[in-house]
Structure formats: structure tokens, C-alpha cells
Amino acid sequence: MEFLVKSGSPEKRRTPALVVGVFANRSLSESAALLDQACGGMITSVLRRGDMEGETGQVLWLYDLPNISADRVLLIGCGKAEALNEATFARILAAMTRALQQSGAAEAVSYLCELAVKQYDMQWKLQQSVLVIEDTLYRFDQFKQKKEDTKRPLKRVIFGLPTRNNLPQGEQAVREASAMATGMRLTKDLGNLPGNICTPSYLAEQAQQLARTYTDLAVSVLEEAELEALGMQALLAVTKGTEQPAKFIIVEYRKGEAKDKPVVLVGKGVTFDSGGISLKPGEAMDEMKYDMCGAASVLGTLLACAELMLPINLIGVIPAVENMPSGKATRPGDIVTTLSGQSVEILNTDAEGRLILCDALTYVERFEPEVVIDIATLTGACIIALGHQGCALFSNQAALAQDLCEAGQQMYDRAWEMPLWEEYQEQLKSNFADMANIGGRPAGSITAACFLARFTKKYAWAHLDIAGVAWKSGKEKGATGRPVPLLLRYLLNRLHSRAHG
Numbered sequence: 001m002e003f004l005v006k007s008g009s010p011e012k013r014r015t016p017a018l019v020v021g022v023f024a025n026r027s028l029s030e031s032a033a034l035l036d037q038a039c040g041g042m043i044t045s046v047l048r049r050g051d052m053e054g055e056t057g058q059v060l061w062l063y064d065l066p067n068i069s070a071d072r073v074l075l076i077g078c079g080k081a082e083a084l085n086e087a088t089f090a091r092i093l094a095a096m097t098r099a100l101q102q103s104g105a106a107e108a109v110s111y112l113c114e115l116a117v118k119q120y121d122m123q124w125k126l127q128q129s130v131l132v133i134e135d136t137l138y139r140f141d142q143f144k145q146k147k148e149d150t151k152r153p154l155k156r157v158i159f160g161l162p163t164r165n166n167l168p169q170g171e172q173a174v175r176e177a178s179a180m181a182t183g184m185r186l187t188k189d190l191g192n193l194p195g196n197i198c199t200p201s202y203l204a205e206q207a208q209q210l211a212r213t214y215t216d217l218a219v220s221v222l223e224e225a226e227l228e229a230l231g232m233q234a235l236l237a238v239t240k241g242t243e244q245p246a247k248f249i250i251v252e253y254r255k256g257e258a259k260d261k262p263v264v265l266v267g268k269g270v271t272f273d274s275g276g277i278s279l280k281p282g283e284a285m286d287e288m289k290y291d292m293c294g295a296a297s298v299l300g301t302l303l304a305c306a307e308l309m310l311p312i313n314l315i316g317v318i319p320a321v322e323n324m325p326s327g328k329a330t331r332p333g334d335i336v337t338t339l340s341g342q343s344v345e346i347l348n349t350d351a352e353g354r355l356i357l358c359d360a361l362t363y364v365e366r367f368e369p370e371v372v373i374d375i376a377t378l379t380g381a382c383i384i385a386l387g388h389q390g391c392a393l394f395s396n397q398a399a400l401a402q403d404l405c406e407a408g409q410q411m412y413d414r415a416w417e418m419p420l421w422e423e424y425q426e427q428l429k430s431n432f433a434d435m436a437n438i439g440g441r442p443a444g445s446i447t448a449a450c451f452l453a454r455f456t457k458k459y460a461w462a463h464l465d466i467a468g469v470a471w472k473s474g475k476e477k478g479a480t481g482r483p484v485p486l487l488l489r490y491l492l493n494r495l496h497s498r499a500h501g
């Protein structure tokens with residue numbers, strides 16, 4: 001999709017489709033009122049006839065309005081003006097997108113960014129518009145023989161802005177959001193691919209493919225023999241039961257100054273999590289193909305940064321494995337030595353994410369990172385704690401936690417901080433090793449994070465447990481592309497705050 005910004009009055013805009021808002025009780029938005037004036041009150045009279053109340057998400061097409069240059073006008077119900085928030089704004093944009101896609105118009109000019117949404121500015125509304133439009137049009141149908149293809153799809157959306165002064169900032173916002181959406185598409189595609197296709201090798205190939213498209217990215221892949229030589233026994237314990245070779249993927253993007261220490265993103269890449277010998281129950285087990293969404297979000301974020309050619313140093317690290325039961329699989333009770341030298345008693349082979357992450361988190365010390373953020377579909381307990389609204393955030397540095405929270409808040413891709421209090425560490429005690437890999441039922445996400453915290457003492461670190469936000473279940477099953485918006489916004493904010501001192 002192509003996105004543009006333009007200024008100027010809606011009634012004079014020559015385009016196949018104009019989009020304006022109508023609030024509940026049929027009160028017109030600014031642009032709708034301008035159109036109404038130009039066409040001699042035809043919009044008001046149509047509404048008075050009762051064709052539309054203006055409830056959130058309602059749509060009504062009007063054709064050939066006199067004195068209006070556009071072919072058609074799409075009225076979108078916006079609900080009560082005072083009640084307009086992030087969620088309703090998204091619903092309005094999704095309704096617009098669906099109506100446009102079915103209309104036969106290849107181009108549309110939207111005036112919905114003029115609506116007041118809480119305290120948000122024009123750039124925010126533009127970014128959300130781009131993200132919602134792309135998300136609404138996203139389909140994953142590569143395995144369907146019959147695709148629901150639109151005869152004349154929407155190809156270009158132009159956002160009408162109040163004045164010419166708004167254009168430079170508007171263009172910037174749209175550019176960033178488009179890159180974000182492109183990154184999210186990769187994240188969604190990789191997540192939605194089934195485990196028989198999206199294997200650790202496939203993820204490694206995709207990273208290499210990415211580096212062929214974006215020459216600023218450099219990829220290296222460590223094989224099992226190298227991981228063995230390094231001493232990553234925890235990671236290797238997870239991959240023992242599968243036929244799929246593990247891959248340790250490193251993607252480097254160094255477009256910052258040589259002296260700038262990198263931000264390192266570590267993504268959990270379990271391409272299918274059966275639980276191993278501690279086999280999961282059958283219900284919804286298919287959804288464990290999404291257990292590599294952390295890895296996918298790292299690749300999506302790297303793609304977006306490369307697309308925007310951001311002057312930063314960013315490294316993505318992806319331990320990629322499949323967790324399967326077999327005669328060669330790790331048993332509950334097995335003890336391994338991690339790359340850090342600390343030993344772990346593996347009491348449950350289904351707590352595998354922390355086993356691959358702990359070795360990756362030790363490995364990244366060599367990059368002398370400024371900040372390390374790991375992203376993982378780590379615990380079911382996280383969904384019990386926060387549901388599907390936000391991810392859990394843990395950090396050993398208050399400023400980092402705050403920056404990530406803020407970035408999430410800004411993008412409507414929220415994170416909520418949870419504690420790493422020392423007392424929780426007791427739950428990880430083992431009679432036979434330095435620690436166990438599970439901490440019992442209480443505070444399951446916290447003890448998982450506490451486990452990781454034992455491997456991240458040498459740098460500023462944050463952990464995002466994205467188990468509740470990385471994909472949707474049920475009728476709308478599919479990857480969401482989260483938390484790419486949070487991560488990219490964090491990197492952009494960081495870049496801007498540096499530039500200004």
C-alpha cells in the first residue's frame with residue numbers, strides 16, 4: 001500500500017473516494033461539514049432520513065454529490081466524540097479499510113486524522129492509521145487454493161492534513177509507520193507459518209534472505225557443533241529430542257557510530273513447542289507454532305530499522321530450536337551446565353524457553369551491549385496475569401523499563417512492569433544443581449524472569465513476556481506482529497533523545 005499526505009480542502013479533492021467522519025447523533029466532523037456546505041446540505045438531509053446514526057464503525061456511501069470533486073464519499077460512524085479513544089479509533093479505521101477494499105476505488109483520501117483522539121497528535125493518528133489499514137488488509141492465504149482476491153483492490157491512501165505546515169511531520173510519521181508495518185508483516189508471516197515449514201533452518205534462511213535484500217544487515221549462523229564447543233548445554237538440551245538441527249542466528253546492523261555500543265535484541269525461537277518429554281496437553285497445541293514469535297519480532301524490527309536506514313547499532317540474536325519428545329530427548333531431572341557455568345536441573349522440559357535464552361543471554365556479553373532486551377512467548381502464566389492486552393515487562397534497570405513502557409504506551413502496544421524481587425529467587429532452588437528451571441505455580445512469569453535475571457547481571461537488561469499478545473486465538477487466529485511497534489518506537493525515541501542532547 002502506498003501512503004501519502006496532502007493538505008487542502010476536501011470538497012475540491014479529485015479522487016475516487018473521500019472518507020469523512022460522522023459522530024453519534026448525526027453530528028458532522030469538520031470535513032464532513034465542509035462537504036455538506038459545498039453540496040448544499042445533501043449529507044445532512046441523507047442523515048436526517050435515518051440512513052446512518054454515526055455509531056462506531058457504521059459506513060455509508062454517497063455518490064456524485066454536487067459541487068464535490070470526488071466520485072464518492074464514504075461516511076464513517078465515529079460514535080460519541082468525547083468517547084473516541086485508541087480502541088474506537090482503530091475500529092473506525094478498520095471499518096473504513098474494509099469498505100474501501102470492497103468499493104472498487106483504487107485510491108482514497110481520508111480525513112479521519114482530524115478527529116480528536118484523547119491527547120494524541122497528528123503524527124500518532126497517522127501512524128495508527130497506517131498500521132490499522134495494513135493490519136486489516138493482511139491475509140495469510142498462501143496455503144489456500146482459493147484466495148479471496150479483490151477485483152480492484154485499494155492501492156493508495158492519502159491522508160488529508162489541515163495545513164501545508166503539517167506535511168513534513170506527516171510524511172515522516174507515515175514513512176516510519178510504513179516501515180513498521182512492513183516489519184510487522186514479516187513477523188506475522190513467520191509466526192503464522194506452520195512448524196513443518198518454519199523450522200530453525202527456515203528461520204536462518206529467512207535471516208540470510210533479509211540480509212540479501214538489505215545489505216546493511218550481516219547474518220551469521222552458528223551450527224550445533226559450534227554451540228557444543230562454546231558450551232551451550234542448556235540450549236542443546238532443548239534440541240536433543242528433535243530431528244531438526246538447532247540454529248543460532250546473529251543479525252548485525254551497524255549503521256551507528258563505531259564507538260556507540262549496540263542495543264541487542266534476543267528473540268525466543270522455538271519453532272514448535274510440544275513440551276518435550278513433559279508433553280503438553282493436546283488442546284490448542286497447534287498454537288505452539290507461535291513459540292518463535294519473539295524471534296520473528298526481532299527480525300521484523302531489524303527489517304524496519306534497515307528500511308528506515310536508522311543510524312544506530314542494533315544486533316538481533318535468535319536461538320532457534322524445536323522442542324520435541326523422543327528417545328534422545330532430555331528427561332525431567334537431567335542436569336546441564338549453561339554457558340555461564342551455572343548448572344540447571346531441568347525439572348520440566350516444557351520450561352524450555354528460559355533454557356535457550358539463558359545461553360543466548362550469556363553469549364551476547366561479547367557484544368558489550370548498551371542494552372539487552374529479550375522477547376519471548378515465555379509463560380502461560382503471563383496470559384493469566386495480563387490477558388491479551390499487554391506484555392509483561394521485567395528489567396534490572398528502572399530507566400530502561402520506563403523507556404520501554406513509554407514506547408509501548410505511545411504505540412498502543414503496551415507493556416506492564418512486574419517485579420523481580422529477590423524473594424522470588426527462592427522458588428528456583430534445586431537440591432542437586434545451582435537452580436531448577438521451574439519455580440512452581442505461584443508467580444510463574446516472575447520466576448521465569450528471575451531465572452533469566454541470573455544470566456544478565458553484566459548489563460542493562462529487559463525481558464518482554466509476549467505470550468498473551470503475539471497472536472490471537474479462536475476465529476481470528478493469527479499472529480499480531482506485536483511487539484514490533486513497541487521495539488521500533490523505543491529505538492526511534494532513543495535515537496531522537498540522543499540527537500537532541
Ligand code: BES
Nearest residue numbers: 348350351353377378379380381438467
Ligand atoms: N511456550 C510456552 C509458554 C506459552 C504457553 C505461551 C501457552 C503461550 C501460550 C512455554 O515454553 C511453556 O511451556 N511454559 C510453561 C512453563 C512451566 C512448565 C513452568 C507454562 O507456561 O506452562
Ligand code: MN
Nearest residue numbers: 273350351352
Ligand atoms: Mn514450553
Ligand code: ZN
Nearest residue numbers: 270273291353
Ligand atoms: Zn515455549
